[in-house]
Amino acid sequence: xxxxxQTPKHLITATGQRVTLRCSPRxxxxxxxxxxxxxxxxxxxxxxxxxxxxxxxxxxxERFSAQQFPDLHSELNLSSLELGDSALxxxxxxARDYRAGGRGNYGYTFGSGTRLTxx
Amino acid sequence: DQQVKQNSPSLSVQEGRIxxxxxxxxxxxxxxxxWYKKYPxxxxxxxxxxxxxxxxxxxxxxxxxxxxxxxHLSLHIVPSQPGDxxxxxxxxxxxxxxALNFGKGTSLLVTP
Numbered sequence: 664x665x666x667x668x669q670t671p672k673h674l675i676t677a678t679g680q681r682v683t684l685r686c687s688p689r690x691x692x693x694x695x696x697x698x699x700x701x702x703x704x705x706x707x708x709x710x711x712x713x714x715x716x717x718x719x720x721x722x723x724x725e726r727f728s729a730q731q732f733p734d735l736h737s738e739l740n741l742s743s744l745e746l747g748d749s750a751l752x753x754x755x756x757x758a759r760d761y762r763a764g765g766r767g768n769y770g771y772t773f774g775s776g777t778r779l780t781x782x
Numbered sequence: 783d784q785q786v787k788q789n790s791p792s793l794s795v796q797e798g799r800i801x802x803x804x805x806x807x808x809x810x811x812x813x814x815x816x817w818y819k820k821y822p823x824x825x826x827x828x829x830x831x832x833x834x835x836x837x838x839x840x841x842x843x844x845x846x847x848x849x850x851x852x853x854h855l856s857l858h859i860v861p862s863q864p865g866d867x868x869x870x871x872x873x874x875x876x877x878x879x880x881a882l883n884f885g886k887g888t889s890l891l892v893t894p
Contacts, residue, residue: 665825696881705786705871705884706826721881753825771882773818773825 666690667774669754675780681742684777688735688756694718695737696771697729700751712737744781751776785809786874788885795892801859803888805872808853812874816882817846817857820869829870830857862892 666689676682688695697709708721712731723729726744731737741748755773787806795801803817813834818826832839832846832855839846845858859866869889873882 665827667825698884703886705784705788705886706873706882708881708883711881719881755825771828773827775823775825 665772665774667754667756667772669752669774669777671777672775673778673780675782676744678744678746678781680744680781681740682744682779684739684741684752684754684779686737686739686754686756686774688737688754689772692756692758692772693735694757695731695735696755696757697723697737697739698753698755700753700776701747702750706753709739741779746781749779749781751778784886785812786872786883786885788870788872788888790888791886792889792891795862795890797864797892797894798861801857801862801866801890801892803857803859803870803872803890805855805857805885806853807855807874807883809874809876809883810853811876812883814875815846815848815855816873816875817844818871818873818884820871820887826871859890862890864892864894866890867892 668687670685693714696711698706700706709723710729711719715731726742729739753776755771785808816831817829819829820826830841830844830846848855869887871887872885
């Protein structure tokens, strides 16, 4: 158990629908990052929050949005879903907002992901 | 635009031998490089990293080499063990910044 909790683990939904993915960061971590892994693709950075504020945006579609709540958990909202949105969505957390990867307090810790299937 | 490339989707190595996983990048601004390991149904876990001021970093059986002029890094695993069988992702960032740029991964199979 990495300490980063993602729910649900699996989600199957129809095109046009909206879903919410949830992430609880590791205790003490203030930053939450969302990544998408599509078939045969590496992990694509979507968005980062630090202590409730948006810090950085990557290749996130306008149909997608995220937020981080006062208790530091984060939600990724995906709307008007298309078949191509089927992917693994990973959340990661870290203690700080300016370091990427590494060990100890500067490390990224990933959750086990939510597998979204759009049919 | 894929800025981090892992051109070998898969690699098979015998137990006890050396595994060499390669990674190329295009963005000369990258200054921090990492390798992550991923088992099925789990998230990636951090393995080893290197900053651009170094050309080698070693941690037990794992060594990462960085060749900045060639924009190339490699991960050496010696000796390889069956438990090393996993997908390995190379990642890079600018100024140890917010986001990691990942490659597509290389699936390593270590056979007994």
